[in-house]
Amino acid sequence: MLDVRRIRRHFDFPAAGRVVTNNAASTQPPRELIGLYRELARSYENVHRGQSSASQRTTDAFEASFDTIAAWINAPSRRSIVTYRNTTEAINAVMYSLLTEFRDGDNVVTTLMEHNSDFVPWYALSREILPRLGRRVECRLARFDHASGRLDLDHLADLIDDRTKLVCVTGASNFLGTKPPLDLIRRLSRDSGYAQPSGENGSLLLVDGAQLVPSSPVDVGALDVDYLAFSFHKMLAPFGVGVLYAKEHLLEASLPFLYGGDMIATGRVSPDRVDYNDLPWKYSAGTPNILGTIVSAQALRLTLDLVQGGRPSWFGTERPIPWETVASCMGTVSRHTAAMTELARKRLRDVVGLRVYGPQPGVDRSPLLAFNVDGFDPFWLADGLNEFGVESRAGCHCATLAHRDLGLIPPASCRLSFALYTNADDVERATEAVRCLTSRGRRRTRARADDAGARGQRR
Numbered sequence: 001m002l003d004v005r006r007i008r009r010h011f012d013f014p015a016a017g018r019v020v021t022n023n024a025a026s027t028q029p030p031r032e033l034i035g036l037y038r039e040l041a042r043s044y045e046n047v048h049r050g051q052s053s054a055s056q057r058t059t060d061a062f063e064a065s066f067d068t069i070a071a072w073i074n075a076p077s078r079r080s081i082v083t084y085r086n087t088t089e090a091i092n093a094v095m096y097s098l099l100t101e102f103r104d105g106d107n108v109v110t111t112l113m114e115h116n117s118d119f120v121p122w123y124a125l126s127r128e129i130l131p132r133l134g135r136r137v138e139c140r141l142a143r144f145d146h147a148s149g150r151l152d153l154d155h156l157a158d159l160i161d162d163r164t165k166l167v168c169v170t171g172a173s174n175f176l177g178t179k180p181p182l183d184l185i186r187r188l189s190r191d192s193g194y195a196q197p198s199g200e201n202g203s204l205l206l207v208d209g210a211q212l213v214p215s216s217p218v219d220v221g222a223l224d225v226d227y228l229a230f231s232f233h234k235m236l237a238p239f240g241v242g243v244l245y246a247k248e249h250l251l252e253a254s255l256p257f258l259y260g261g262d263m264i265a266t267g268r269v270s271p272d273r274v275d276y277n278d279l280p281w282k283y284s285a286g287t288p289n290i291l292g293t294i295v296s297a298q299a300l301r302l303t304l305d306l307v308q309g310g311r312p313s314w315f316g317t318e319r320p321i322p323w324e325t326v327a328s329c330m331g332t333v334s335r336h337t338a339a340m341t342e343l344a345r346k347r348l349r350d351v352v353g354l355r356v357y358g359p360q361p362g363v364d365r366s367p368l369l370a371f372n373v374d375g376f377d378p379f380w381l382a383d384g385l386n387e388f389g390v391e392s393r394a395g396c397h398c399a400t401l402a403h404r405d406l407g408l409i410p411p412a413s414c415r416l417s418f419a420l421y422t423n424a425d426d427v428e429r430a431t432e433a434v435r436c437l438t439s440r441g442r443r444r445t446r447a448r449a450d451d452a453g454a455r456g457q458r459r
Contacts, residue, residue, distance in 0.1 A: 002336045004423045007306050011421060019390045021430050024174050024211060024368045024397075024417035026233045032302055032315060033237055037295050047290055048262055048281070062290050064318040065297030066280060071321040072300050073228065074219040075245055079279040082244040082251070083293055087210040088117040090229035090244035091168075093257035093283070094206055095121040100255065101197055102130060102165055107138040109159045109203075110168040111151055112405050113176055116398040118168050118208040137165075146406055149176040149358035149365075153184060162193035164203040171212030171228075175399035175413065176358035177341075177365035179216075182207060186224050198253060210234060211366045214419075215337050217330040219323065220245055232292075237299035239292030244283075251279050258285035304329050306420070333420045337367035340418040340427055344369055347431035351438055357406070357413065368417035370397065373438050378414040381437060385414075388433035392416050 008014045010030040020028055045055035047062045066078035075081060084090045108122045119141075126139040142156040151169070160167060167189040172179045189203040196202070206227040212218060213230040220228055228245040232238075246254075256263055256276065263285045268275035276282045301314035304321070307329045314321065345361060348354055353374030359365045372378055382394035394414045396403045403411035416430055 002307060002332060002420060003309055004336070004421060006309060007421050008423065010306060017389060019426050019429050021416040021418065021422070021426060022391050022393045023419040023422070024234070024366070024415065025393055026238055027214070027236050027419050028421070029238055030236060030299075030302060030306070033295050033299055036298055036316075037239070037291055040291050040294060044291060046287060049287075058290060058294075061294050061318075062288075065293050067318070068297040068300055068321065069243055070245075071323065072326055073213065073245055074221050074323045074326070076221070076248065080220075080245055080248050080251065082246065082280050082283040083288060084242045084244060085240050085289070086233070086242035087208065087229045087231045088242070090242045091117055091206070091208065092121050093244055094227050094229075094246070095125055096257045097254040098166065098204075099125070099129070102135060102137050104135045104137075106135075106163050106165045107140055107159075107161075108166045108168065109140045109142065109156065109164050111142040111144065111156070111170070111180075112401045113144045113149075113151065113173045113178060113180075113399065114168070114170055114401065115174055115208060115210065116400060117210075118170060118206075119401060122168065141401070144176070144178070144402070144405075148360060148363075149173070149178040151178065151180040153181070153188075156185065157188050160188050160192050160203060162195075164189070164192050164194050165196075166204045166206060167192075168206045168208070171207045171209045171218070172215070172366035173358065173399065173402070174211050174366070174368070175370050175397045175402050175415070177368050177370070178358050179212070179364050179366065182223050182225070190224075198249065204250075211368075215330075215367050216334050217327040219327070226250060232296035232299060235296075235299055236303065237292075237296040239289065239295055241289055241292045241296040248279065251283065256283055256285065258283075261286035262288070303333075303420070307332050336420060337418050337422065338364070340422045340424070341365065341367045341369060343424060344416055344418070344427045344431055347427065348434060351435055352442075354434075354438075367419070367422075368415055370413040370415040372408070372413050373434075376438060376441060378412045380441075381414045381434070384437040385430070385433050388429070388436070390430045390433045392430070 011028050013020055013028050043054045045058045047059040066081045069081050070078050122139045126137045130137045140159040142159055143152040169180055169185055186205055189205045192203040194203045204226040207225045209228045209230040214234045226247050231242045263277050263282050265275040265277050304314040305312045354371055356369050356371045378394040382392050385392045396411045400411055
């Protein structure tokens with residue numbers, strides 16, 4: 001079990017009396033990361049662009065960050081890791097890098113439970129970009145079961161065929177909480193029979209890991225995914241850094257998303273030839289978010305120390321992290337956040353008219369609960385929760401397709417989401433606020449109805 005009381009001492013938000021239950025959007029930064037950012041700034045210099053001692057130190061720390069990120073998801077090496085601003089940009093990078101490989105009649109298969117960032121790029125590809133190049137490419141959407149939130153694997157299998165270039169699926173829904181079976185989806189994509197330009201057979205698989213990586217152990221080798229995208233602003237480090245993992249041979253063969261600057265091999269530009277840099281710098285055009293990348297990688301190391309307790313042993317170092325250490329750490333985080341999610345569900349089950357979307361109790365889900373209450377606008381609920389000091393979120397959560405598919409008008413829900421520093425008191429305060437709001441709202445509705453009835457009788 002996590003020592004959550006000890007963990008919370010590393011953060012400033014508890015002292016402010018805040019109840020942070022919007023962690024699926026962004027997590028809170030521990031003081032150590034803010035301090036590290038300030039400390040690094042004292043000797044900051046650009047990377048790969050200087051002979052000064054400061055430049056060499058910054059470059060070494062920056063490059064070592066890619067080793068830390070690779071270790072966190074059990075990737076073979078830093079050569080498979082590319083940094084962008086966020087998950088959205090990482091997914092767009094995949095779309096643009098594959099743009100010229102699509103053939104007339106190809107298709108992309110994704111699902112109705114996706115975040116907009118894993119649907120809109122493929123919509124744009126098939127409806128706006130490739131048609132201008134004279135190519136017809138279809139974007140297909142797999143259904144999900146409205147009652148359980150499960151992805152309809154039979155429908156997904158029907159959509160995948162020998163013209164499916166790419167399958168794109170969330171690793172954990174930010175609305176339903178569903179965790180699709182990635183091993184089965186990998187098998188479906190591998191068996192599609194699509195002939196890739198490399199000579200390989202099978203559809204590529206991209207996983208949106210924005211909600212999966214922050215709350216679960218993720219081994220890209222075991223999952224055999226071709227692409228995985230996630231963001232550090234959901235992993236304690238809000239410094240504008242996202243990650244794209246891709247199999248090395250795909251990065252070697254694909255065209256870059258952005259051109260210029262550091263992605264060019266030193267001195268290898270001439271009027272008739274440009275040579276690209278070695279991996280992963282081939283995908284690093286211009287000056288990257290240097291300090292943000294260093295601090296974000298250290299956020300992973302700090303997570304190990306926060307979970308393990310005792311004297312800090314990982315934060316501030318660059319020593320190799322065994323995958324078993326990461327798996328144990330994130331397994332503990334996963335169990336804790338699952339317990340907080342289940343506690344919230346139990347505390348909300350007596351709220352009249354409340355519906356929680358997604359998997360039923362006992363089914364593994366991302367650590368969040370999206371819900372609506374009959375007769376109450378979700379935005380009104382979120383505003384009311386804020387008055388109780390509870391920070392939630394109302395809206396479509398950028399999962400517009402799923403909200404519309406469920407027939408929600410407006411396409412919105414209220415959501416509570418949890419992190420490793422969430423404690424039972426946070427859950428109690430948040431769920432009690434929901435109960436108070438709905439009870440108060442119903443009393444006012446009845447009072448207005450009684451008042452209207454009395455006025456009618458007097459007339």
